[in-house]
Amino acid sequence: MAVLGSSGYSLVDGLTGEEGTKRAIELTLDSLLLAFILVELLGAVRSTLTEKGLVAEPFLLVGIIASIKEIVVLGAFERGDRPVEDVAIEAGALAGVVLLLSISAFLVRRKEREPDEGSPEEDSGGVRPATTG
Numbered sequence: 001m002a003v004l005g006s007s008g009y010s011l012v013d014g015l016t017g018e019e020g021t022k023r024a025i026e027l028t029l030d031s032l033l034l035a036f037i038l039v040e041l042l043g044a045v046r047s048t049l050t051e052k053g054l055v056a057e058p059f060l061l062v063g064i065i066a067s068i069k070e071i072v073v074l075g076a077f078e079r080g081d082r083p084v085e086d087v088a089i090e091a092g093a094l095a096g097v098v099l100l101l102s103i104s105a106f107l108v109r110r111k112e113r114e115p116d117e118g119s120p121e122e123d124s125g126g127v128r129p130a131t132t133g
Contacts (some may be wrong), residue, residue: 006031014064015099040065053101065122067098 011028041074042056071094074087 004098022077026073029076030069030073033065033072037062037066037069057105057108060101063103064098064101067094067101070094071098 008028011024013022013024040058040062044055044062047058071091074091074094092095
């Protein structure tokens with residue numbers, strides 16, 4: 001709530017102050033995306049505590065969201081007087097991070113759906129042996 005209040009204050013202050021509309025929107029967008037990341041991080045911690053063990057997927061999603069936030073802020077506001085090549089390299093590196101984290105999240109989700117190794121159903125191809133008796 002404090003982050004949302006701060007972003008609202010910075011928007012109003014920026015629009016009425018001397019910093020300008022672009023800077024006010026930049027600060028507001030940055031703080032709102034940060035609030036979204038914090039909410040996702042709290043959800044990840046909550047799921048870890050609920051499962052009583054480390055759950056990787058929510059933390060991977062937080063990493064994806066944080067990387068996308070950086071791409072959005074970089075593409076929209078942070079160019080400044082930097083050469084286009086530097087901005088493109090940074091955006092490409094962040095896109096690579098998003099891709100790797102997405103593949104990791106996919107593999108984690110796929111692994112969770114697989115049956116446990118060594119179970120009787122897996123050894124017999126899903127068919128239980130007939131009992132005689």
